[in-house]
Amino acid sequence: MTESWATFGADLHLELGTGGQAGGAGGRGVRAGLVAALREAVRSGRLAAGTRLPSSRQLAADLGVARNTVADAYAELVAAGWLTARQGSGTRVAARPVPPARPPERTGPAYSLVPGSPDLAGFPRAAWLAAARRALTEAPHEAFGYGDPRGRNELRVVLAEYLARARGVYADPGRVVTCAGFVHGLQLLGRVLLDRGVRAVGVDPYTLDIHRDLLAGAGLTTVPVEPSELPGEGVGAVLLTPAHQFPTGSALSAERRAELVGWARESGGWLLEDDYDGEFRYDRQLVGALQGLDPERVVYFGTASKSLAPGLRIGWLVVPAALLDEVVGAKGLSDWTSSALEQLTLAQFMASGAYDRHVRAMRLRYRRRRDQLCAALAEGAPHVRVSGVAAGLHAVLELPPGTERSVVAAAAGLGLRVEGLSRYRHPDSVRPPRSALVVGYASPPDSAWSPTLSTLCAALRATGPHGRRNSSPPGGAAQPPGAGRVRGAGPG
Amino acid sequence: MTESWATFGADLHLELGTGGQAGGAGGRGVRAGLVAALREAVRSGRLAAGTRLPSSRQLAADLGVARNTVADAYAELVAAGWLTARQGSGTRVAARPVPPARPPERTGPAYSLVPGSPDLAGFPRAAWLAAARRALTEAPHEAFGYGDPRGRNELRVVLAEYLARARGVYADPGRVVTCAGFVHGLQLLGRVLLDRGVRAVGVDPYTLDIHRDLLAGAGLTTVPVEPSELPGEGVGAVLLTPAHQFPTGSALSAERRAELVGWARESGGWLLEDDYDGEFRYDRQLVGALQGLDPERVVYFGTASKSLAPGLRIGWLVVPAALLDEVVGAKGLSDWTSSALEQLTLAQFMASGAYDRHVRAMRLRYRRRRDQLCAALAEGAPHVRVSGVAAGLHAVLELPPGTERSVVAAAAGLGLRVEGLSRYRHPDSVRPPRSALVVGYASPPDSAWSPTLSTLCAALRATGPHGRRNSSPPGGAAQPPGAGRVRGAGPG
Numbered sequence: 001m002t003e004s005w006a007t008f009g010a011d012l013h014l015e016l017g018t019g020g021q022a023g024g025a026g027g028r029g030v031r032a033g034l035v036a037a038l039r040e041a042v043r044s045g046r047l048a049a050g051t052r053l054p055s056s057r058q059l060a061a062d063l064g065v066a067r068n069t070v071a072d073a074y075a076e077l078v079a080a081g082w083l084t085a086r087q088g089s090g091t092r093v094a095a096r097p098v099p100p101a102r103p104p105e106r107t108g109p110a111y112s113l114v115p116g117s118p119d120l121a122g123f124p125r126a127a128w129l130a131a132a133r134r135a136l137t138e139a140p141h142e143a144f145g146y147g148d149p150r151g152r153n154e155l156r157v158v159l160a161e162y163l164a165r166a167r168g169v170y171a172d173p174g175r176v177v178t179c180a181g182f183v184h185g186l187q188l189l190g191r192v193l194l195d196r197g198v199r200a201v202g203v204d205p206y207t208l209d210i211h212r213d214l215l216a217g218a219g220l221t222t223v224p225v226e227p228s229e230l231p232g233e234g235v236g237a238v239l240l241t242p243a244h245q246f247p248t249g250s251a252l253s254a255e256r257r258a259e260l261v262g263w264a265r266e267s268g269g270w271l272l273e274d275d276y277d278g279e280f281r282y283d284r285q286l287v288g289a290l291q292g293l294d295p296e297r298v299v300y301f302g303t304a305s306k307s308l309a310p311g312l313r314i315g316w317l318v319v320p321a322a323l324l325d326e327v328v329g330a331k332g333l334s335d336w337t338s339s340a341l342e343q344l345t346l347a348q349f350m351a352s353g354a355y356d357r358h359v360r361a362m363r364l365r366y367r368r369r370r371d372q373l374c375a376a377l378a379e380g381a382p383h384v385r386v387s388g389v390a391a392g393l394h395a396v397l398e399l400p401p402g403t404e405r406s407v408v409a410a411a412a413g414l415g416l417r418v419e420g421l422s423r424y425r426h427p428d429s430v431r432p433p434r435s436a437l438v439v440g441y442a443s444p445p446d447s448a449w450s451p452t453l454s455t456l457c458a459a460l461r462a463t464g465p466h467g468r469r470n471s472s473p474p475g476g477a478a479q480p481p482g483a484g485r486v487r488g489a490g491p492g
Numbered sequence: 493m494t495e496s497w498a499t500f501g502a503d504l505h506l507e508l509g510t511g512g513q514a515g516g517a518g519g520r521g522v523r524a525g526l527v528a529a530l531r532e533a534v535r536s537g538r539l540a541a542g543t544r545l546p547s548s549r550q551l552a553a554d555l556g557v558a559r560n561t562v563a564d565a566y567a568e569l570v571a572a573g574w575l576t577a578r579q580g581s582g583t584r585v586a587a588r589p590v591p592p593a594r595p596p597e598r599t600g601p602a603y604s605l606v607p608g609s610p611d612l613a614g615f616p617r618a619a620w621l622a623a624a625r626r627a628l629t630e631a632p633h634e635a636f637g638y639g640d641p642r643g644r645n646e647l648r649v650v651l652a653e654y655l656a657r658a659r660g661v662y663a664d665p666g667r668v669v670t671c672a673g674f675v676h677g678l679q680l681l682g683r684v685l686l687d688r689g690v691r692a693v694g695v696d697p698y699t700l701d702i703h704r705d706l707l708a709g710a711g712l713t714t715v716p717v718e719p720s721e722l723p724g725e726g727v728g729a730v731l732l733t734p735a736h737q738f739p740t741g742s743a744l745s746a747e748r749r750a751e752l753v754g755w756a757r758e759s760g761g762w763l764l765e766d767d768y769d770g771e772f773r774y775d776r777q778l779v780g781a782l783q784g785l786d787p788e789r790v791v792y793f794g795t796a797s798k799s800l801a802p803g804l805r806i807g808w809l810v811v812p813a814a815l816l817d818e819v820v821g822a823k824g825l826s827d828w829t830s831s832a833l834e835q836l837t838l839a840q841f842m843a844s845g846a847y848d849r850h851v852r853a854m855r856l857r858y859r860r861r862r863d864q865l866c867a868a869l870a871e872g873a874p875h876v877r878v879s880g881v882a883a884g885l886h887a888v889l890e891l892p893p894g895t896e897r898s899v900v901a902a903a904a905g906l907g908l909r910v911e912g913l914s915r916y917r918h919p920d921s922v923r924p925p926r927s928a929l930v931v932g933y934a935s936p937p938d939s940a941w942s943p944t945l946s947t948l949c950a951a952l953r954a955t956g957p958h959g960r961r962n963s964s965p966p967g968g969a970a971q972p973p974g975a976g977r978v979r980g981a982g983p984g
Contacts (some may be wrong), residue, residue, distance in 0.1 A: 010848040011658035011771070013780045046656045046784070120633040128833075129628050136621050141612040141937075144801035164538045166503035180672070180830070217825060279503070288505045292538070309636035311832035333709060338672070339834050340803035341620075356502040445633075 009058035014041065016063075030065050034073040042082050042093050049095040053083070056091075110415035111452040115247065115394040115440030122362055123309045127354045128345065134352075135344035143340050149332035151178030151316075152340055155347040159316050162350055163302065167278055168288030170295040171318045177327055180338050181315040182274060183214060185301050186239075188317070189272060190218030192326040198236030201272075205429035206248050206421065211239065211274075224426040227256065230263050237270040238263075242290040243278035247424045247438040249388015249396045251287050261290075264297040270323075271298045277306045279359045281391040282367045296320045304346065306393060307359055314338060314346055366393060369441045373453065380457030393442035396421065403463050404435040411459035416452065418459070501550035506533065508555075522557050526565040534574050534585050541587040545575070548583075602907035603944040607739065607886040607932030614854055615801045619846045620837065626844075627836035635832050641824035643670030643808075644832055647839040651808050654842055655794065659770055660780030662787040663810045669819055672830050673807040674766060675706060677793050678731075680809070681764060682710030684818040690728030693764075697921035698740050698913065703731065703766075716918040719748065722755050729762040730755075734782040735770040739916045739930040741880015741888045743779050753782070756789040762815075763790045769798045771851045773883040774859045788812045796838065798885060799851055806830060806838055858885060861933045865945065872949030885934035888913065895955050896927040903951035908944065910951070 014037040041047045054062070056070040063070070074091050077083040084094045143152065150156065156176040163169035163176075179185040193201070201215050202225035212222045222239075225231050231238055238260065242252035252260075264271050273290045281287055291300040295318070303315040319327045349355055370389050377384055377397070385398040399407055404420040411418045421436040444452050506529040533539045546554070548562040555562070566583050569575040576586045635644065642648065648668040655661035655668075671677040685693070693707050694717035704714045714731075717723050723730055730752065734744035744752075756763050765782045773779055783792040787810070795807040811819045841847050862881050869876055869889070877890040891899055896912040903910045913928035936944050 006852075008849075008852060010845065011851065013658055013660040015660065015780060015784070041656075044662070046660070046662055048653060048656065051653060051657055117637050120636040123633070123636045125628045125631075129625055132624050132628075133621055136617045136624075139617075141615070144612040144615045144803040145609055145935075146802045161540060161543060164533075164540065165543055166505055168505040168507065168538070170536070170538055214825070288507060292507070310638045311636040313831045333706070339805045339831050342831050342834060353502065357500075359503065360498075360500060 006054075006058040006061035009054045009062075010052070012054050012059060012062070014038065014063075031069045031073050031076075034063075034065075034070065035076055038073065038077055039080075039082055047093050049093050051093045052089075053091045053093070109412065109417040111444065111448055111455055112417040113437075113439045113441065113444070113452060113456065114417055114419055115438050117310065117440065117443040118306050118308075118393060119362065119365065119442050120309060120311075121445060122358075122365065124354065124358050127352075127358070128349060131348035131352065131354065132341070132345045134348045135341060138348075139341070139344055143344060147340055149328050150176070151338065152343040152347065155343040155350075156316075158347045158350045159302075160318075162355070163289075163300070163316075163318065166356075167275065167302070168292040169300055169318055170292060171300075175295075175319050175321070175324060177317045177319055177324075177331055178338055178343055179315045179317060179331065180313040181305055181310070182276060182301055182303050183210070184313075185315050185317050186211060186214055186272070187218065188327055188330045189237075189299060190215055190220055191330045192323060193237055193270070194219050195326065196236075198270075200235045202231040202235045202238035203426060204240070204245060204248075205426050205431055206245075206424045207239070207426065208246055209424060212426065215239075222426065224429040226429070226431060230259065231267075231269065235269065237272055239272045239274065240290065241274045241276060243275055243281070243287045244388070244390075244392040246274075246276065246392075247388075247394065247396065247421060249390075249392060249394065251391065252290065257290055257293060261294045261297060265294065269297075270320075272301065273298050274301045276301075276303055277392040278302075279307045280363055280366055280393060282363070282370060283390050287391065291318060296322065299323065307355070307362070312342060312346070314342060366442055369449070370395065372449070373439070373441050376453040376457060377460075380454070381460035384460055394438055394440045397437040397439055397460070399435040399437065399460075399463075401435050404437070406463045407437060407459055410462045411456065414455045414459055416455040416459060418456065498546075498550040498553035501546045501554075502544070504546050504551060504554070506530065506555075522555075523561045523565050523568075526555075526557075526562065527568055530565065530569055531572075531574055539585050541585050543585045544581075545583045545585070601904065601909040603936065603940055603947055604909040605929075605931045605933065605936070605944060605948065606909055606911055607930050609802065609932065609935040610798050610800075610885060611854065611857065611934050612801060612803075613937060614857065616846065616850050619844075619850070620841060623840035623844065623846065624833070624837045626840045627833060630840075631833070631836055635836060639832055641820050642668070643830065644835040644839065647835040647842075648808075650839045650842045651794075652810075654847070655781075655792070655808075655810065658848075659767065659794070660784040661792055661810055662784060663792075667787075667810050667813070667816060669809045669811055669816075669823055670830055670835055671807045671809060671823065672805040673797055673802070674768060674793055674795050675702070676805075677807050677809050678703060678706055678764070679710065680819055680822045681729075681791060682707055682712055683822045684815060685729055685762070686711050687818065688728075690762075692727045694723040694727045694730035695918060696732070696737060696740075697918050697923055698737075698916045699731070699918060700738055701916060704918065707731075714918065716921040718921070718923060722751065723759075723761065727761065729764055731764045731766065732782065733766045733768060735767055735773070735779045736880070736882075736884040738766075738768065738884075739880075739886065739888065739913060741882075741884060741886065743883065744782065749782055749785060753786045753789060756786065761789075762812075764793065765790050766793045768793075768795055769884040770794070771799045772855055772858055772885060774855070774862060775882050779883065783810060788814065791815065799847070799854070804834060804838070806834060858934055861941070862887065864941070865931070865933050868945040868949060869952075872946070873952035876952055886930055886932045889929040889931055889952070891927040891929065891952075891955075893927050896929070898955045899929060899951055902954045903948065906947045906951055908947040908951060910948065 016033045016037050056067055056074055060067040060070045074083060074085065078085050081094055083091055085091045153173065155178060156173040159176050160171040160173045163171040179188065198220065200221045200223050203212060203222045205224045205226060215222050223232065223235055225238060240252065242257065244251060260271055263269060271290060275289055278289065289300055291298040297320065299320060300318040301315065304312050317327065373395060374386055374389065377386055386395050387398060388396040404422055408418060408420045419438050421438055422433055425433055508525045508529050548566055549559055552559040552562045566575060566577065570577050574586055575583055577583045645665065647670060648665040651668050652663040652665045655663040671680060690712065692713045692715050695704060695714045697716045697718060707714050715724065715727055717730060732744065734749065736743060752763055755761060763782060767781055770781065781792055783790040789812065791812060792810040793807065796804050797807070809819065865887060866878055866881065869878055878887050879890060880888040896914055900910060900912045911930050913930055914925055917925055
């Protein structure tokens with residue numbers, strides 16, 4: 001077999017007609033076929049303006065034709081305006097008349113206190129790159145292949161050590177399964193529970209709506225479990241955020257923990273512990289993982305989404321022995337494994353101590369933010385009670401009954417996006433709705449932080465006892481007319 | 493709020509009893525509680541041998557107790573053998589008696605020609621790290637957050653340009669959706685097709701079993717479509733590998749392409765094009781993507797699993813306009829997005845030309861492997877006909893009828909793992925089964941390549957016309973007695 005194609009350069013796919021096939025008619029036929037194929041590729045838009053074509057030498061080798069044939073075809077198309085040729089920049093597809101510019105996209109609100117994201121500017125880029133370098137240097141060749149559906153062993157060993165030390169989790173590397181974040185992990189468990197005959201999952205009366213939707217999509221009904229009650233008949237598992245309830249911000253009491261573990265043991269049910277921000281606590285109260293109480297009844301879910309960045313899409317489960325094979329089986333079906341290189345990078349990052357350092361640094365930063373939020377509210381909106389701030393990245397601002405919607409609307413009118421608590425309320429919850437805001441204070445950039453706080457206070461004042469309060473029915477069920485058009489309530 | 497915890501060091505979770513709470517009883521009670529909590533954490537195995545504990549200064553700050561209290565507790569546990577303290581290495585959990593070493597894991601076969609993996613040793617580590625560095629340097633902060641379910645725009649722009657140029661795909665960045673590899677992509681499409689009422693998907697009579705299983709798991713029936721027929725009534729989509737059929741190795745003819753596109757247009761059906769190894773072709777025959785014939789009826793699936801490494805878990809779809817919203821919706825449910833950093837790294841890798849260079853280098857390497865395989869077979873097992881070698885990373889070795897199982901067994905007896913074609917045959921296919929091997933020649937390490945070829949030839953000779961041929965029923969349906977116990981047929 002001869003070296004019929006060039007071993008250098010870039011690939012270019014061309015649909016040459018039969019007459020233009022290499023080895024067919026003479027040079028002129030080949031050249032005509034090449035010109036037609038290139039023109040068609042440009043005309044149809046497949047080759048975009050600016051696309052660099054291979055050199056005539058390379059394309060000639062690839063097609064098995066004389067170099068001059070390609071050079072002549074290029075020259076013909078340059079002359080006709082289809083291609084451009086410039087010294088040093090090669091042959092490229094010519095720009096065509098630019099369509100009129102689209103109007104700029106509508107800009108969103110200037111400020112946002114929507115919860116759910118850590119401080120993205122705090123991602124430790126240099127330390128992460130150093131870890132990636134070590135991971136790429138040390139990885140065995142097999143790491144680049146299809147791997148163990150549980151994930152890379154290197155990461156599972158480091159995670160087991162970290163979770164035991166820092167979160168009080170009983171974790172053997174064999175029980176750790178990596179995944180692409182909490183949503184992926186919950187999908188896996190949803191499938192496993194469904195296969196085991198579970199039909200209903202208990203959730204807190206206030207929970208993240210996308211988690212409820214996800215369980216519903218997996219064919220599971222969600223049932224609100226009020227804090228004073230045990231899960232009802234037919235509930236096979238309960239989803240919880242014990243370290244820092246989302247969205248209300250409370251920690252699960254020791255009594256309630258014992259009660260739920262007792263329920264799980266007696267009923268054969270499962271507790272699904274979403275430890276999404278357990279690394280971030282700001283006082284001396286130790287809030288370890290619920291899993292430590294009974295590793296055989298609690299499925300532990302952790303994630304790098306809050307401690308590092310959601311964009312990594314790395315999470316982990318610690319799975320009871322009885323469920324392990326089923327979870328690993330579901331994982332194998334779902335996507336085999338997450339990126340091996342990122343798993344190895346995270347393993348290096350954690351083993352070097354960089355993860356602990358990063359968490360400590362961010363904890364300090366978030367606590368300062370939390371303190372500034374509380375101070376601003378005490379000064380600028382003293383009628384608002386702040387709760388749920390002992391841990392995590394968000395606070396709950398209790399509002400006068402029935403004012404939630406008007407505050408959210410007033411904030412929107414001032415350029416601040418903020419979420420009410422009511423959107424998280426389970427539709428079947430029997431308790432009366434609370435009027436409150438869920439304020440994520442981790443993600444605003446430093447430059448926007450001070451005006452964000454001022455705007456929040458202004459929105460709260462505009463609807464508070466001393467402001468122009470919009471009358472709205474108790475329960476905040478209806479949008480009062482005129483909400484969102486609050487005037488004369490600028491920041492400061 | 494005071495600075496109640498240390499801003500340095502590593503986190504350690506301890507379950508202090510009520511009596512031992514900081515601020516409770518005096519120093520002695522705190523110390524006793526600390527000793528008990530640490531002992532319990534070590535005794536129960538939560539803190540593994542070798543785990544490094546925080547310094548006494550840090551732990552004291554975290555717990556809000558006097559440093560001496562922690563130092564005394566550590567000293568007591570060191571004296572009792574629970575912990576060790578060495579200059580420079582800090583305080584660690586002591587090693588406990590080591591359980592007897594487990595017997596070493598059973599080693600697998602010495603050699604393997606199982607298809608499906610590229611050359612993992614060829615992963616371009618240095619170039620990938622350089623791309624990762626650029627990606628980490630240039631990424632905007634928002635890249636670390638929850639992203640567009642379609643994937644990073646930077647990557648989709650580069651992919652669209654590459655696919656148009658090199659694979660003949662009509663690709664607009666807005667139509668490109670990244671995913672975690674082909675399996676993930678097929679899951680997404682399976683859900684979309686099911687929601688549209690599709691119940692049956694046509695496949696080639698020989699196809700990858702895990703793809704059939706995946707479709708079946710999604711609730712879709714797979715139906716074999718013989719090469720001479722059009723899909724039957726009720727078939728809503730056809731899964732194809734047009735550039736290099738897996739496993740038979742043929743390219744889809746121009747006539748068959750036109751026929752299938754015609755079927756899709758007339759019936760409203762969809763063609764799912766799995767372009768898994770389209771980058772690797774070894775002759776002048778241009779095999780562009782089927783998608784170029786009709787971008788509105790063909791869903792194009794590409795992947796980095798063969799061109800770079802399966803461990804990256806990156807693939808991409810180019811989706812017809814009519815299906816785009818549904819695919820993006822399914823993607824958003826499935827895992828939101830794949831790792832943003834790896835997507836940005838791949839974008840940098842492709843934009844810099846490193847991807848084209850890597851593909852060209854690997855193409856040369858694989859073609860040499862292919863040529864060596866063909867030469868070894870011509871010399872050592874001339875009765876075997878080789879096919880499917882114009883492209884891709886595997887070859888099909890046609891065997892005398894009825895000998896497939898005995899060849900696979902003979903190879904296993906010689907320490908070579910190799911797969912028969914029959915495992916890929918759809919159980920409902922009506923054509924008589926072929927007796928053949930599917931040989932993946934990309935992945936054996938260089939050091940094993942020559943003995944792998946010798947062993948393959950020996951196994952083929954052992955059962956070939958001139959060897960000790962095991963009699964087995966035509967069709968290879970039953971395992972002949974004694975297969976796998978071929979004697980006197982060593983390599984060479």
